[in-house]
Amino acid sequence: MPELITADGALRQDDWVVVPRPEEGEALALPDDKPALVPADLWLENESTFANRADIGVWFDSHDEPEILAGKVNEVPLIAVNFPRFVDGRGYSIGRLLRERFGYEGDLRAIGDVLLDQLQFMKRCGFSTFVLRADKDASQAARYLDFFSQTYQAAWDTDLPLFRRRAS
Amino acid sequence: MYVYDEHDRKMAAERVEQFRDQTRRRLAGELAEEEYLPLRLQNGLYVQRHAPMLRICVPYGMLRSDQLRRLARITRDYDKRFAHFTTRQNLQLNWPELEQVPDILAELAEVEMHANQTSGNCIRNTTTDQFAGVQSDEIADPRPYCELIRQWSTFHPEFAFLPRKFKVAVNASEKTDRAAIQVHDIGLQLVRNDAGELGFRVHVGGGLGRTPMVGPVIREFLPELDLLTYLEAVLRVYNRYGRRDNKFKARIKILVKALTPEGFAEKVEAEWAHIKDSPTRLTPEAIEHIKGFFTEPAYEQLENATDLLASQRFENREFDQWLAHNVDTHKKPGYAIVTLTLKQTGTPPGDVSDEQLDQIADLADEYSFGEARVTHHQNVVLADVRQDRLFELWQSLKPKGFATANLHTLNDIICCPGGDYCNLANAKSIPVAEAIQRRFDDMDYLYDLGEIDLNISGCMNACGHHHVGNIGVLGVDKKGDEFYQISLGGSSHHDAQIGKILGPSFAREEVPDVISNIVNVYVEQRTSEESFLDTYRRIGIKPFKERVYA
Structure with a gap:
């Protein structure tokens, strides 16, 4: 069971299972007794069965368009965004869009190639929990989530850019 | 010049500690090389042919004397007592030790310098005209906007892992473009609209490298307060839709071309509509605050020293030539802009x-x-020199190797470090530059030829801007041998154009002859007022081709 890092660096266990996208013609392989994250477009296809279920959330891959869930983001209990490679920066935009444009208020989770040195960027873009890549030491996460004590830009964690805070 | 406040200082110090920690973890084996690579690149550190190379950021080319002295000390303490000014107004060290780079960064932070984002797939140093603030024909001083872009782009959480590198340049003069904005990912031209309001014409998708392109205009007028939100919209569209499957097709120019400039502009406008009134929108107070750092120095009330200079020029022909070529008109009477050339033959x-x-x-x-x-032509400018002290300055420059009066001539060559240093290079570029400078060693002949941009790159990555040289030289690899391809007709100015390839490439020793042949065609065909580029545009590439391959 993967350890989950929270936005303040605390560790906790978590049951959510990421259900991979099924092969063509195959059905979603939902776990029997655990909450599941399914590909966002497949959640929409099965909206009538999945809607309002506390144990079915969604995940986006880095090339997916979060726009498909606009207006419904708060109908799911959990959203995850996959970083297939840590140098693929699309997930940061997806995070900000889900939070700032579509108003998602629940837990936003970074999964995939999640490393210590990118945690603060992810947090700034709206992510609230993190599943670190298995070979990395989650106990160090707290330090990296808040490495910089000040930032220039407005983002999910900072309402005003530094130039506005300076001027006031 | 911009001065750090406590926030800038805090972030700069934390950045040094961050890289120290990352380097320690790399050396301890906690970080794999592939994990460390983008982190070190975003701190300016490459691993090169002989040693690591550290690219130090010089934001929009501005340096204070204490910073210059610190750079000198760093080259003594950590390197081989020299450094290299780049075509993006930065400074490179060629022989630092990896283990010492965090210490170098700490030394830089003490004088408000850094190597942030000078490499890697992120927003790089914003560049501008080296005459910013001292020329009479600029719309507004571009440096406050460059500084606002610097702050906005520094450690931007959303745009640290773009498909590819991203370069922004700002130009302020209507008549000249010394910042080559049309060959940048984003080129911003300061303009005033019909109502007299200040803003930018926005070019997106220019660039050199493997697929050179002149950036099309995607917005004719962007009000100044909207600068950062619009940049954020452009970057978000690029971050989401730029290609990541092929490094050679990952620059924004490929996306702009694929969507067409109109299609790309529509996507940006749609994104921008959502964020244009967000807190990232600039405020008049924020702009005024930054402008406060770029006020005029304590100029004295002077008259132009016309008579004095005339008699000094009359008495000393060398001074006369230097004044004609390396000194430009200043907006203030009695002052002048002096360019120190770093193009002495043999260096x-x-x-x-x-x-x-x-x-x-x-x-x-x-x-x-x-x-x-620092200029993108790899020279250095003293922007506020009293005219009545020019002669004494010139005398002081000569023994130091800064007074070679070849600015804008064929010998004022832009040249990348090439195969002598760079891992990427297919061929050496420095010896080619030197061979050309030796061939054209008659200053009177050079002056007679007038302004010719000759640019040399050691490979397709085009750090030497060969595509936009009036004459471009590109090092290519032919079955393990170094050859050089020549192009003609490029320009990086307001009339930006990508040069045309002349034909099959040449061995290194042939290059000076080829350049001579090209120049001879120009001399024979020109009318009295024509520059090299004018003649080329009138007669086309054919006469040059016929001569060179005769």
Whole structure:
């Protein structure tokens, strides 16, 4: 069971299972007794069965368009965004869009190639929990989530850019 | 010049600690090389042919004398007593030790410098005209906007892992473009609209490299307060939709071309509509605050020293030539803009020794309010020199190797470090530059030829801007041998154009002859007023081709 890092660096266990996208013609392989994250477009296809279920959330891959869930983001209990490679920066935009444009208020989770040195960027873009890549030491996460004590830009964690805070 | 406040200082110090920690973890084996690679690149650190290379950021080319002295000291303490000014107004060290780079960064932070985002797939140093603030024909001083872009782009959480590198340049003069904005990912031209309001014309998708392109205009007028939100919209569209499957097709120019400039502009406008009124929108107060750092120095009320200079020129022909070529008109009466050329034959273009860096610092203190500027032509500018002190300055520059009066001539070559240093290069570029400079060693002949941009790159990555040279030289690899392809007709100015390839490439020793042949065609065909580029545009490439391949 993967350890989950929270936005303040605390560790906790978590049951959510990421259900991979099924092969063509195959059905979603939902776990029997655990909450599941399914590909966002497949959640929409099965909206009538999945809607309002506390144990079915969604995940986006880095090339997916979060726009498909606009207006419904708060109908799911959990959203995850996959970083297939840590140098693929699309997930940061997806995070900000889900939070700032579509108003998602629940837990936003970074999964995939999640490393210590990118945690603060992810947090700034709206992510609230993190599943670190298995070979990395989650106990160090707290330090990296808040490495910089000040930032220039407005983002999910900072309402005003530094130039506005300076001027006031 | 911008001065750090406690926030800037805090972030700069934390950045040094961050890289120290990352380097320690790399050396301890906690970080794999592939995990460390983008982190070190975003701190300016490459691993090169002989040693690591550290690219130090010079934001929009501005340097204070204390910073120059610190750079000199760093080249002494950590390197081989020289450094190299780049075509993006930065400074490179060629021989630092990886283990010592965090210490170098700490030394830089002490003088408000850094190597942030000088490499890697992120937003790079924002560049501008080296005459910003001292020329009479600029719409507004571009540097406050460059500084606002610097702050906005520094450690931007959303745009640290773009598909590819991203370069922004700002130009302020209507008549000239010394910042080559149309060959940048984003080129911003300061303009005023019909109502007299200040803003930018926005070019997106220019660039050199493997697929050179002149950036199309995607917005004719962007009000100044909307600068950062619009940039954020452009970057978000690029971050989401730029290609990541092929490194050679990952620059924004490929996306702009694929969507067409109109299609790309529509996507940006749609994104921008959502964020244009977000807190990232600039405020008049924020702009005024930054402008406060770029006020005029304490100029004296002077008259132009016309008579004095005329008699000095009359008495000394060398001074006369230097004044004609290396000195430009200043907006204030009695002042002048002086370019120190780093293009002495026998020295790689843009290279400076530690001693020269200290000398530039001293000269800046003595003659130019303690500031100097780096140009994308790899020269250095003292922007505020009193006209009545030009002669004495010139005498001081000569023994230091800064007074070669070849600015804008064929010998003022832009040249990348090439195969002597760079891992990526297919061929050497420095010896080619030197061979050309030796061939054209008659200054009177050079002056007669007038302005010719000759640019040399050692490979397709085009750090030497060969595509936009009036004459471009590109090093290519042919079955393990170094060859050189020539192009003609390029320009990086307001009339930006990508040069045309002349034909099959040449061996290195043939290059000076080829350049001579090209120049001879120009001399024979030109009308009295024509520059090399004018003649080329009138007669086309054919006469040059016929001569060179005869």
